[in-house]
Amino acid sequence: MNYYGTPVTNLIEELRRLPGIGSKSAQRLAFHIINMPEEHVEHLAEVLVSARKNIRYCKKCCTLTDRDVCPICSSDKRDHSTIMVVEHTKDLAAYEKTGQYNGVYHVLQGTLVPSLGKGPEDIRFKELEARLDSSPVKELILATNSSLDGEATAMYITKKVKPRGIRITRIASGVPIGGELEYIDEVTLSRALDGRIEL
Amino acid sequence: MNYYGTPVTNLIEELRRLPGIGSKSAQRLAFHIINMPEEHVEHLAEVLVSARKNIRYCKKCCTLTDRDVCPICSSDKRDHSTIMVVEHTKDLAAYEKTGQYNGVYHVLQGTLVPSLGKGPEDIRFKELEARLDSSPVKELILATNSSLDGEATAMYITKKVKPRGIRITRIASGVPIGGELEYIDEVTLSRALDGRIEL
Numbered sequence: 001m002n003y004y005g006t007p008v009t010n011l012i013e014e015l016r017r018l019p020g021i022g023s024k025s026a027q028r029l030a031f032h033i034i035n036m037p038e039e040h041v042e043h044l045a046e047v048l049v050s051a052r053k054n055i056r057y058c059k060k061c062c063t064l065t066d067r068d069v070c071p072i073c074s075s076d077k078r079d080h081s082t083i084m085v086v087e088h089t090k091d092l093a094a095y096e097k098t099g100q101y102n103g104v105y106h107v108l109q110g111t112l113v114p115s116l117g118k119g120p121e122d123i124r125f126k127e128l129e130a131r132l133d134s135s136p137v138k139e140l141i142l143a144t145n146s147s148l149d150g151e152a153t154a155m156y157i158t159k160k161v162k163p164r165g166i167r168i169t170r171i172a173s174g175v176p177i178g179g180e181l182e183y184i185d186e187v188t189l190s191r192a193l194d195g196r197i198e199l
Numbered sequence: 200m201n202y203y204g205t206p207v208t209n210l211i212e213e214l215r216r217l218p219g220i221g222s223k224s225a226q227r228l229a230f231h232i233i234n235m236p237e238e239h240v241e242h243l244a245e246v247l248v249s250a251r252k253n254i255r256y257c258k259k260c261c262t263l264t265d266r267d268v269c270p271i272c273s274s275d276k277r278d279h280s281t282i283m284v285v286e287h288t289k290d291l292a293a294y295e296k297t298g299q300y301n302g303v304y305h306v307l308q309g310t311l312v313p314s315l316g317k318g319p320e321d322i323r324f325k326e327l328e329a330r331l332d333s334s335p336v337k338e339l340i341l342a343t344n345s346s347l348d349g350e351a352t353a354m355y356i357t358k359k360v361k362p363r364g365i366r367i368t369r370i371a372s373g374v375p376i377g378g379e380l381e382y383i384d385e386v387t388l389s390r391a392l393d394g395r396i397e398l
Contacts, residue, residue, distance in 0.1 A: 003253070004254070011251065029220075041247055043252075045245070046244070048243060050209070051229065064207070064233060065202075067204060183382060
């Protein structure tokens with residue numbers, strides 16, 4: 001298997017460890033990389049290391065960012081009294097792309113996973129409590145995924161935060177726009193029925 | 200779009216330039232990388248640079264390798280009087296995986312592409328001629344792809360090498376093993392018919 005020599009074999013093996021990269025893709029990528037101009041490869045390597053080196057958690061919302069406090073938490077154009085709680089930075093990114101949300105976020109960096117013994121101390125929940133302690137919040141929007149773990153996490157946060165008297169909401173579950181009913185699972189369909197609105 | 204900060208945005212952009220990596224994959228990969236232990240990322244970066252730095256063309260067969268002369272050309276267990284001509288090192292790798300070929304290779308590092316003005320000087324053809332000049336060769340097996348450019352290249356090599364009186368063969372075209380006729384294109388089907396063998 002060592003047709004390209006050890007350095008390239010090592011590269012193929014390293015690439016295969018990345019998510020979504022199978023052995024064919026790893027070989028194709030490695031082949032592309034060894035054909036790139038040497039300075040481009042060096043640039044790619046620097047960008048990799050720099051991204052990892054400069055990443056940290058925002059001191060306020062715990063999102064992954066390159067600053068102590070992320071641009072959203074630093075902005076005075078955002079409504080800091082509304083906090084949307086998401087699992088990961090990619091969920092924050094998804095909501096930002098809608099352009100419809102002007103509050104701030106709190107990124108849990110995970111969910112409770114009772115089956116694996118992942119509890120509240122494994123997610124950024126105490127950081128959320130600290131935020132609620134230190135500044136006035138009107139509404140907490142729970143936007144964890146509608147998976148089993150996401151729901152468990154939303155329920156846990158609700159139970160813990162409810163006594164503070166803050167308004168707590170959950171994003172709606174239902175039929176996705178453009179989705180055809182016949183292809184949608186029963187749980188989603190029941191949710192869509194339960195959550196029906198008056199017209 | 201800059202939710203993760205500039206270093207991560209740069210990483211996503213660099214990853215997107217790689218073949219087969221779309222914008223969703225680039226985001227997922229970048230997200231994975233910034234969550235890897237820092238020393239793993241540094242290792243990956245080193246492996247990238249090292250693979251590119253140590254790659255060179257074998258002085259005999261022009262395959263991509265990490266030595267002056269590749270392991271196949273250096274081996275005295277291979278039949279050096281039979282040369283299989285392929286387009287790329289990945290084609291060599293494909294044939295090596297069969298375990299059925301014991302000759303050596305010549306890697307053209309491309310094909311003639313008449314439509315783009317890529318001629319014989321753009322592939323490793325003069326290196327092949329030099330090999331034929333310097334040592335006795337019994338058979339040249341043309342294993343370029345059965346694409347338009349691969350066929351044109353095989354025809355060109357045949358025309359040029361034929362006067363030397365060396366046996367020149369072309370790998371068979373036909374129906375792949377396990378392929379169902381109804382899904383196979385007409386050109387392949389015609390080839391399979393033309394190349395039919397007596398039973």
